[in-house]
Every structure is written in structure tokens, then in C-alpha cells.
Amino acid sequence: MLSRSIYKVPQGKLLKISLTYDENTNMISQVRITGDFFAYPEEAIELLEKELINSVLEREYLIKKIRSIIKKYNIQFIGIDAEGLTQAIVMCKP
Amino acid sequence: MSEQWRLLLTGGNTASVNMAVDRAILVAHSEGKVPPTVRFYNWVPPAISIGYFQSLTEEVDINACKKLGVDYVRRITGGGAVFHDKELTYSIVISETHSSIPKNILKSYARICNALIRGLQELGIRGTYAPINDIVVDGKKISGNAQTRKINTVLQHGTILLDVDVDKMFSLLKVPNEKIKDKMITDVKQRVTSLHHVLDTSIGFDQVAAAMKTGFEDEFRVTLVEGTLTDEEIIHAKRFEKEYFSSFQWNHRR
Numbered sequence: 001m002l003s004r005s006i007y008k009v010p011q012g013k014l015l016k017i018s019l020t021y022d023e024n025t026n027m028i029s030q031v032r033i034t035g036d037f038f039a040y041p042e043e044a045i046e047l048l049e050k051e052l053i054n055s056v057l058e059r060e061y062l063i064k065k066i067r068s069i070i071k072k073y074n075i076q077f078i079g080i081d082a083e084g085l086t087q088a089i090v091m092c093k094p
Numbered sequence: 095m096s097e098q099w100r101l102l103l104t105g106g107n108t109a110s111v112n113m114a115v116d117r118a119i120l121v122a123h124s125e126g127k128v129p130p131t132v133r134f135y136n137w138v139p140p141a142i143s144i145g146y147f148q149s150l151t152e153e154v155d156i157n158a159c160k161k162l163g164v165d166y167v168r169r170i171t172g173g174g175a176v177f178h179d180k181e182l183t184y185s186i187v188i189s190e191t192h193s194s195i196p197k198n199i200l201k202s203y204a205r206i207c208n209a210l211i212r213g214l215q216e217l218g219i220r221g222t223y224a225p226i227n228d229i230v231v232d233g234k235k236i237s238g239n240a241q242t243r244k245i246n247t248v249l250q251h252g253t254i255l256l257d258v259d260v261d262k263m264f265s266l267l268k269v270p271n272e273k274i275k276d277k278m279i280t281d282v283k284q285r286v287t288s289l290h291h292v293l294d295t296s297i298g299f300d301q302v303a304a305a306m307k308t309g310f311e312d313e314f315r316v317t318l319v320e321g322t323l324t325d326e327e328i329i330h331a332k333r334f335e336k337e338y339f340s341s342f343q344w345n346h347r348r
Binding site for chain 2: 006032035036037038039040042
């Protein structure tokens, strides 16, 4: 199932998520993170999207996963953060 | 004697050339082949640039751009969509390890924006830095800025609005919800200003560029010496233009 969300991070920037997931298994099959935020290095966003494939679409799981990816690739976000990304992704689930 | 940086006045160019030149300077400076560089430029034809992380088709009405002869390009920097029409655009390229550049990214935004604020002061305007990446006058945005750091080098570019046409801008951008488009236009009109509006008279690019030159010189205690792109930078720029900024693959990558 393809789903979208738009979420303005408090004090931050706009996140637009396009997400494909399996309703039965609750697993993410594809995610695209767009918006007017900043990330250093920029290319890390594509690594983040790749690493989120096969993740469970569930808040607690996602926030830990996103934090670990940020650490792994030493990503610095400005205008968004792990909490905001998690919120925007979870919002895709009706 | 103060440190000398290079000043480039490259005039009006297409969107893909402008973004290719900024990137070419970044590469040349990272290789130690050119000094820190400040560049002032504009966009001919007018153009929309989108941030690295934005979706082109979600943000830009490509048919409207084609109809109105407006260019579009994806930047290598993050941030939002910008309609570049009557404005001065600047870029600064400088090593991440230069003593004038804070290691902290937000602090470096503030430092570089301060050069623009000094430039505004030269024009008798009091601007303030509004984190993350704006400069405001009387609470209204007059300048947007975006920075990337690659190969140990900082590239920050941004705009100073000489004049603004919010209705035209919205005819080129897509809005998530057509029903609230009118309200969005009203909001943006209230939140954005321009030199024309603040000064209550029109002001030319050259006068603003002269003020901004002084702003950069005062903030960084350097002398900006007018120069030209090197042959190698021109070659790099041509390659970047072809491989990235004028290519479908780059502009539509998200």
C-alpha cells in the first residue's frame, strides 16, 4: 500500500514522506523522504531510505532504527530530527 | 595587510550554469587552486531552484515554467524552493578549516549571514538573522540561504530579494492543497519583503552588490579582489552543467 504524509517538524522544516508498506506484515518496502530540510552529508538521505526498507512500521522500532542509522553514517540533520522523521513516517499509516 | 579573497561578478546565467559554477568553484578551492571566493550573480531567464531533498514534480509546475520561460534546477544544497527573479544571489566558497568559519554548521550560517546583514546596513537597512537560514527585516524574510559541506569545503549560497512577485511565484510552484492556495499567497505576502519595499524605491543589482562586497569585507576582515574563473573551473563547470544540472536524471532524481 502506498501512503503519504506531510509533517512540519516543530521549530523546524517540512517533511514529506512517500511510503510503501505491506499491511499484513507491517513492513516498509520503500520510503522516500523529501522536504526543505538540511542533512550533512546530503547523500546520506539515500542511505537512510535504503536502510529503512524491511523495517517495521512502528514508532518505537523506527526511532531506534533511525537513531542507529544517523549514528552509523554520522548524519547531521538541521530542521528535522529522528523524532520528526519517525512521526512523519508513522503518520503514513491510517 | 588583510587576507585577499577573490570576488566574481558573473552576471546573469541559466540555472544550470549558475549551479555548475558554484560547484566548480567548490572543487577548485578544495584542491587549493583558487582563494576563498565570493560570487554575486543573477538568473537569466528567471528560474526556480529546489533543495536537494525536494521532489521536483511535487514542488514545481513544470508546464507553467515552460509556458512562462522559467528555468528550473535542483541544487546540491538542502532547503526549499526559491523563485529567482529580481534578486542578487551570492555564493561563498571557503575551506571548512578556515579560522573564520565556525565548525558548527548553524554557527557558520549565522557568520556568513552576518556579512549580508552588514551589507544591508550599508544600504541603511537593519536586518537580523532568523535561524535556521533566513535574514529578516522588520520580521519579514528578505534573504534565504543554504549551505553544503563537501570535500572539506563550505559552499553557502543565498539570495537578497530586490523585488518580489508572490503571485507569479505561486503560479510556478505546486501547493499541497489548491483550496488553501489563496490563503498561502496572502501568508507569504505578509511574511516576505524586498529591498524595493523596504527602501520604497527600486534599487539596482550593482548597488546591492557593492554594499554586499563591503559587508563581506567587514565581516571577514578581508579584501575582495575582483577576478575571473580559471580555465579549469570553466571546464569543471561545463562538465557539471552537462552531467548534473541540465540533466533530467539529476533534476528529477527525487
